[in-house]
Amino acid sequence: MTLLRKLFISIISITLLISCSKKEDSALNTDSDYFMSFKANGTEIIYKDILTAQYTDLPNQNLYGLTIAGANFDGPNTDEDFGIILMDDAPITEGSYNQDYIPNTYSSRAFISYIKGVQAYSSVYPLLSDVAKANVTITEITNTYISGTFSGTLVKSDGDYSVITHEITNGKFKIKLQ
Structure with a gap:
């Protein structure tokens, strides 16, 4: 299985896990900090209940990752979640990540996905779209939490990769590490 396919399957799995989370799950945020x-096409969205940040390192493949996610669930077909996946050939540290490829791989350093109801939007991979973008800056990593900023230009994940559907701006996060 190619690395790109493994990464895509991981993204889908994480998205499904978050989408199906209940309030009693361990990702439930009990700390208001x-x-x-972020803003999606100018509309402010805030997640405070279902949040997770986990390292997803694959040292045997010389890849190190971090998955950051937030979600809301307001009933059938109204759920939404947002995910950020960072990958690098060295452990994730404070700094900026974008869609540049990691040398000798088909993996981007940053990937953003936004799911609203049953429709998925993402920054896809540069091979598929020259308009989709992802920019993530990690500003602080402690033993307890990770914080940073993000922005992106998203396209419909199962559609025309040249049509921009969402501009993500003013993205910020501070999430407890799992």
Whole structure:
């Protein structure tokens, strides 16, 4: 299985896990200091309940990753979640990540996905779209939490990769590490 396919399957799995989370799950935020917020096409979205940040390192493949996610669930077909996946050939540290490829791989350093109801939007991979973008800056990593900023240009994940559907701006997060 190619690395790109493994990464895509991981993204889908994480998205499904978050989408199906209940309030009693371990990702439930009980500390008001933790959040994820951003604007999608100018509309402010804030996640404070279902949040997770986990390292997803694959040292045997010389890849190190971090998955950051937030979600809301307001009933059938109204759920939404947002995910950020960072990958690098060295452990993830404070700094900036974008869609540049990691040398000798088909993996981008940053990938953003946004799911609203049953429709998925993402920054896809540069091979598929020259308009989709992802920019993530990690500003602080402690033993307890990770914080940073993000922005992106998203396209419909199962559609025309040249049509921009969402501009993500003013993204910020401070999320407890799992």
